Amino acid sequence: MEKLDYKENLYLLERKIIENSEGYSSLQHITCAYKIKKIQPILTTNTSNCRNINRIPIRTKVATGSSILQSNGAKFNKCEVSATCKICNKEDETIEHFLISCIHLEPDREKLLKVIREQCLRLVDLFNISLDINLIHVIINPYYLVKFCACTQTSDLCSFISLHVEPACRALIYNLHMQRYKLLNTVQKNLRKSNIAK
Numbered sequence: 764m765e766k767l768d769y770k771e772n773l774y775l776l777e778r779k780i781i782e783n784s785e786g787y788s789s790l791q792h793i794t795c796a797y798k799i800k801k802i803q804p805i806l807t808t809n810t811s812n813c814r815n816i817n818r819i820p821i822r823t824k825v826a827t828g829s830s831i832l833q834s835n836g837a838k839f840n841k842c843e844v845s846a847t848c849k850i851c852n853k854e855d856e857t858i859e860h861f862l863i864s865c866i867h868l869e870p871d872r873e874k875l876l877k878v879i880r881e882q883c884l885r886l887v888d889l890f891n892i893s894l895d896i897n898l899i900h901v902i903i904n905p906y907y908l909v910k911f912c913a914c915t916q917t918s919d920l921c922s923f924i925s926l927h928v929e930p931a932c933r934a935l936i937y938n939l940h941m942q943r944y945k946l947l948n949t950v951q952k953n954l955r956k957s958n959i960a961k
Contacts (some may be wrong), residue, residue: 792847804906809925818873825858825936826903850946861939862902871942873905875935882927890920902932 805826808815810934824830833846833856848856851866861868863876883896892911905928912920 765772804921804925807903808933809930815930815933818835818933821937822933823864826942828858830858830940831859832858832861839859849950851945855875858903859899862899865943867946868939868942871938872935875931875938877927878887878931879935881887882931886920886928888922901928902935905929905932 788838795818805822806819808819833844833848841928846852846855846857847864848860850856851865852866853866856865863872879902880898881899885902886892886908887896890912893909894911896908906921908924909917909920
């Protein structure tokens with residue numbers, strides 16, 4: 764009797780967390796895969812490769828919306844901070860801008876984005892998923908596609924995502940993050956040089 768109550772309570776708690784998390788913008792990309800006593804799939808890796816493990820914190824920041832993008836800084840900074848991307852100076856540096864549209868990050872984005880799109884097409888064909896795939900959501904958390912799959916194929920879909928989609932998404936986020944910091948350092952050095960010249 765006690766075990767049943769425990770399992771029942773876990774189920775109710777899990778349902779409550781999932782329902783309540785939809786109201787938090789920082790959890791919008793990870794809610795569907797939440798399971799009590801299970802590690803969030805985007806926080807795991809198939810290998811013990813240090814390079815993959817080092818990419819997890821950056822991936823987590825992007826998935827929870829706590830990455831240091833200009834739009835986030837503008838929202839939470841007491842000082843006046845512009846939300847405009849400091850690299851391209853064309854539009855607000857949102858997660859969409861960072862992942863898809865900043866022109867200065869395009870060379871780092873092109874190859875991996877092509878791989879992600881190809882794998883998504885394969886995934887849709889293999890698992891008969893009929894929906895318009897939100898590329899931003901797939902890059903941030905490809906496991907969200909599990910809720911659109913037949914229950915009998917969930918395990919196979921998770922395996923496919925883990926092997927083919929997730930590594931490319933994690934590499935894309937990490938590469939864009941590293942390139943962004945390199946470009947920001949260059950911008951800051953140029954600003955210092957121009958301030959010294961004055």
